[in-house]
Amino acid sequence: MAIAAALTLTASGCAAPSALVGTSDDTFIFGTRSAPRVLNPAVQSGLATATPGTQLFASPIRLNDKLEPEPYLAKSWKESADGKTMTLHLVENAKFHDGQPITSEDVAFSLGVVKKEHPFGANLFGPVTKVETPDEHTVVIKMSRRHPALMMAMSPPFLPIIPKHVYGSDDTVADHPQNAHDVVGSGPYRLSSNIEGKRIVLDKVDNFFLPNDDAPRQVLFEIIGDENTLALATEKGEVDMMVTNTPSVLSRLGNVDDITVADKGYEGIGSISWLGFNVKSTYVSDKRVRQAIAYAIDRDYLTNKLHRGQFEPATSPIASGSPYFDESMPRYDRDLDKAADLLDDAGYPLDKNDKRFTIQLDYLPGSAEMASSVAETIKANLKEVGVIVRIRSSADEPTWGSRVSNYDYDMTLDNVWNWGDPAVGVERTYVCSNIKKGVLWANMSQYCNKDVDRLFKKAAAAPDEKTRKDDYSKVQKILTDELPVLPLENQTYRNIYSNAVKNPPNGPFGIMSPLLDTSIEG
Amino acid sequence: MSLTAPPKIKLKGRRSMALARGRSIASRIAQAVLLLLAVIIFNFILIHLAPGDPATVIAGESGGTTPEQLESIREAYGLNDPLIVQLWHYLVQIAHFDLGYSFYFGQDVTALIGERLYPTVLLAGTGMLAGLIIGTLLGVVAAIKPQGILSYFVTVIALVGFAAPVFWTSVLLLLALSIAIPIFPIQGMNSIIVSPHTLPQMWDTTMHLVLPATALALIYVALYSRTARTSMLEVLDSDYIRTAWAKGLGGKVVIFKHALRNAVLPVVTLLGLHVGALLSSVVLIEVVFNWPGLGSLLLESILRRDTPVILGILLASSVLVIIANLVTDVAYRIIDPRIAISGGPQ
Numbered sequence: 100m101a102i103a104a105a106l107t108l109t110a111s112g113c114a115a116p117s118a119l120v121g122t123s124d125d126t127f128i129f130g131t132r133s134a135p136r137v138l139n140p141a142v143q144s145g146l147a148t149a150t151p152g153t154q155l156f157a158s159p160i161r162l163n164d165k166l167e168p169e170p171y172l173a174k175s176w177k178e179s180a181d182g183k184t185m186t187l188h189l190v191e192n193a194k195f196h197d198g199q200p201i202t203s204e205d206v207a208f209s210l211g212v213v214k215k216e217h218p219f220g221a222n223l224f225g226p227v228t229k230v231e232t233p234d235e236h237t238v239v240i241k242m243s244r245r246h247p248a249l250m251m252a253m254s255p256p257f258l259p260i261i262p263k264h265v266y267g268s269d270d271t272v273a274d275h276p277q278n279a280h281d282v283v284g285s286g287p288y289r290l291s292s293n294i295e296g297k298r299i300v301l302d303k304v305d306n307f308f309l310p311n312d313d314a315p316r317q318v319l320f321e322i323i324g325d326e327n328t329l330a331l332a333t334e335k336g337e338v339d340m341m342v343t344n345t346p347s348v349l350s351r352l353g354n355v356d357d358i359t360v361a362d363k364g365y366e367g368i369g370s371i372s373w374l375g376f377n378v379k380s381t382y383v384s385d386k387r388v389r390q391a392i393a394y395a396i397d398r399d400y401l402t403n404k405l406h407r408g409q410f411e412p413a414t415s416p417i418a419s420g421s422p423y424f425d426e427s428m429p430r431y432d433r434d435l436d437k438a439a440d441l442l443d444d445a446g447y448p449l450d451k452n453d454k455r456f457t458i459q460l461d462y463l464p465g466s467a468e469m470a471s472s473v474a475e476t477i478k479a480n481l482k483e484v485g486v487i488v489r490i491r492s493s494a495d496e497p498t499w500g501s502r503v504s505n506y507d508y509d510m511t512l513d514n515v516w517n518w519g520d521p522a523v524g525v526e527r528t529y530v531c532s533n534i535k536k537g538v539l540w541a542n543m544s545q546y547c548n549k550d551v552d553r554l555f556k557k558a559a560a561a562p563d564e565k566t567r568k569d570d571y572s573k574v575q576k577i578l579t580d581e582l583p584v585l586p587l588e589n590q591t592y593r594n595i596y597s598n599a600v601k602n603p604p605n606g607p608f609g610i611m612s613p614l615l616d617t618s619i620e621g
Numbered sequence: 622m623s624l625t626a627p628p629k630i631k632l633k634g635r636r637s638m639a640l641a642r643g644r645s646i647a648s649r650i651a652q653a654v655l656l657l658l659a660v661i662i663f664n665f666i667l668i669h670l671a672p673g674d675p676a677t678v679i680a681g682e683s684g685g686t687t688p689e690q691l692e693s694i695r696e697a698y699g700l701n702d703p704l705i706v707q708l709w710h711y712l713v714q715i716a717h718f719d720l721g722y723s724f725y726f727g728q729d730v731t732a733l734i735g736e737r738l739y740p741t742v743l744l745a746g747t748g749m750l751a752g753l754i755i756g757t758l759l760g761v762v763a764a765i766k767p768q769g770i771l772s773y774f775v776t777v778i779a780l781v782g783f784a785a786p787v788f789w790t791s792v793l794l795l796l797a798l799s800i801a802i803p804i805f806p807i808q809g810m811n812s813i814i815v816s817p818h819t820l821p822q823m824w825d826t827t828m829h830l831v832l833p834a835t836a837l838a839l840i841y842v843a844l845y846s847r848t849a850r851t852s853m854l855e856v857l858d859s860d861y862i863r864t865a866w867a868k869g870l871g872g873k874v875v876i877f878k879h880a881l882r883n884a885v886l887p888v889v890t891l892l893g894l895h896v897g898a899l900l901s902s903v904v905l906i907e908v909v910f911n912w913p914g915l916g917s918l919l920l921e922s923i924l925r926r927d928t929p930v931i932l933g934i935l936l937a938s939s940v941l942v943i944i945a946n947l948v949t950d951v952a953y954r955i956i957d958p959r960i961a962i963s964g965g966p967q
Contacts, residue, residue, distance in 0.1 A: 126813070126814060134725075136679075274727070279726070295726045296918060324908055324921060331808070335803065337812075493672075495673060496677075497672075497675060498671065500674065538687070538691065
């Protein structure tokens with residue numbers, strides 16, 4: 100310790116990169132594993148960016164626990180009878196962090212940027228043809244068709260209102276330096292500092308247009324790359340809250356005093372793990388083989404043993420937390436006889452060595468618990484019906500991504516998010532028009548079914564909720580029969596937090612929601 | 622024979638020794654520069670031959686991204702150029718002391734590395750120095766009484782130190798001294814809320830440093846104690862030490878002045894060699910303790926395929942290793958001047 104003290108004192112003139120934020124005890128510390136590339140959710144999707152991004156930027160609306168829209172920057176809205184026009188009336192006292200008022204021009208500008216630059220831009224605002232700004236506080240959105248996902252698309256993770264007077268032209272937003280530093284936001288917190296890869300510090304905006312008196316003065320996003328360290332830091336109280344879907348962490352911290360594991364939240368993400376098939380590949384191009392594999396996999400073991408009962412089995416490509424989830428889909432409970440019959444029918448009988456064929460399985464790199472152990476389980480399961488699995492690991496995500504997006508695979512484990520509305524996060528992985536070589540999480544199965552395309556298109560523009568649900572039920576029925584992907588588990592994310600945190604953000608988008616009601620006690 | 626003859630011979634000897642030493646060091650520096658160039662080219666080619674497309678990471682979670690958008694990202698970052706062109710651009714860049722921009726953070730790599738250098742140097746320096754001093758002293762003391770309890774203790778420490786993976790000892794230290802007995806903080810280099818540039822901050826950094834530095838030091842205690850003990854035992858058995866005892870010199874003089882000087886040579890050799898291996902241990906320790914240094918940045922960058930950052934850190938560590946080897950050579954020559962003539966340790 101003496102050596103450490105001496106060296107520390109000797110080098111005290113140097114500023115440590117993770118230092119230092121002040122002495123306030125009114126600080127909410129959120130521990131996270133992912134470092135954001137930028138802080139502007141208009142140009143980057145994902146939890147890492149949206150977590151600080153939704154505190155820095157306000158949106159036209161926000162969603163309640165039932166995924167229903169509530170006023171945010173828009174105090175009211177009105178949809179035309181044909182559903183092709185949405186008129187927003189903005190609050191009049193909202194300001195950007197540089198003091199400039201937030202106007203309809205900024206909303207129109209932001210919507211255009213998201214449509215153009217966001218990876219889901221086409222899904223979020225594809226039908227939007229024009230945005231009119233008749234006055235400073237009125238926005239009129241014109242669409243080519245009815246767009247039921249519009250309200251979801253205008254919520255905090257997707258439509259941050261960014262200042263037109265700062266960004267200038269929409270051509271420069273994607274690479275604008277103020278996406279990461281000197282951010283001029285519109286949300287309840289302003290950027291104090293961003294130390295890349297280590298820590299983001301936000302300060303509460305005084306006189307925010309919505310009441311947030313009890314919200315902490317400061318929010319810190321502490322980036323802790325190793326999940327075990329993050330869990331230990333949460334356990335010891337060094338961070339107030341973390342979010343994870345790792346079963347061992349959820350299970351262990353669920354038994355720690357003074358810590359709560361939320362029993363709801365993140366329904367808007369709709370995280371599903373699945374076994375994706377390359378339907379152009381030998382063997383799994385046959386629907387019967389895919390169904391046989393589904394019958395052979397022991398999902399009860401996966402869910403209840405390997406993942407400690409923390410998840411529920413997935414039975415549909417739509418996550419169970421979605422209002423469009425249809426629970427009547429076939430479950431493919433384990434049945435080795437059915438699996439063997441299907442493989443026989445497909446023309447792959449057992450040979451003299453009790454083998455049918457050999458197939459390759461890739462997996463999205465991650466923790467062993469969530470990746471390689473699942474692959475090993477599937478390998479063991481399929482061996483029981485004579486299907487030999489050769490597991491191929493990838494050193495990192497780009498390696499895996501390059502392989503699967505270029506169709507160099509037979510089967511792959513994957514984790515894909517629904518992102519709140521099937522038109523945003525589900526459709527992309529099934530429709531023929533989204534078979535895009537080299538693009539991750541497009542239709543990497545290369546599955547193409549005109550009925551599926553038609554139903555997705557119809558549902559995305561459905562005149563009422565009932566029709567929409569019916570259309571999505573029909574889609575789910577086709578997809579669970581044809582199985583371009585085999586849904587394995589609804590891998591729900593959960594907030595884990597100190598009991599000192601009151602009103603934690605346990606809504607459908609969790610920490611990707613403005614912290615207006617959350618507070619720290621004690 | 623003139624009375625002045627011996628000094629002349631001595632001066633000539635010194636001059637020729639200095640000349641030999643100068644030539645030897647110049648040759649080492651030239652070798653080091655060539656080696657560095659080879660390392661730069663090798664690193665670049667190796668990383669670019671790996672499968673995977675950084676553009677997919679830059680684009681973020683997609684599904685709606687168009688191939689055209691990906692193409693424009695590749696174009697913007699020069700990923701479409703032939704490998705030889707990319708290598709040439711990289712070498713020109715390096716010649717201008719420019720390490721490029723991070724794909725992921727869009728920030729200057731030199732600045733990123735600069736920010737992370739001090740924590741790594743602090744951690745690695747503390748851990749290695751502590752390991753060197755404690756390990757060498759333990760080895761020396763153990764060699765004085767080879768059948769004593771301390772000697773057996775050193776043997777056990779060395780065995781455990783070799784066998785235990787650093788990741789495991791790090792987590793064990795955290796569980797024992799941060800959770801079970803909550804003395805030290807879990808993660809980071811500083812508490813999240815502490816006033817900057819104050820004595821409390823320095824104390825805070827020290828407390829954060831203890832566990833990761835201990836995890837690192839344990840490796841070197843194991844290595845150096847065993848090496849120092851063996852080396853010391855050999856030296857203590859030599860004729861000149863017996864002569865020193867026979868002359869009636871004191872124990873401290875014999876052990877620390879006569880024996881240790883020679884016994885420490887293998888330890889210095891190891892020290893130079895270990896600088897190269899240091900980064901691999903530091904990466905794991907920094908990740909476990911969330912220490913904001915180059916190691917954790919390297920791992921994050923590898924996972925994101927942030928090539929400019931990976932290459933920058935590899936270059937910085939290569940320079941460090943090459944300098945460490947040079948310093949080891951020079952240190953050797955200072956400790957044992959005969960080496961300058963014979964050409965240095967092989």
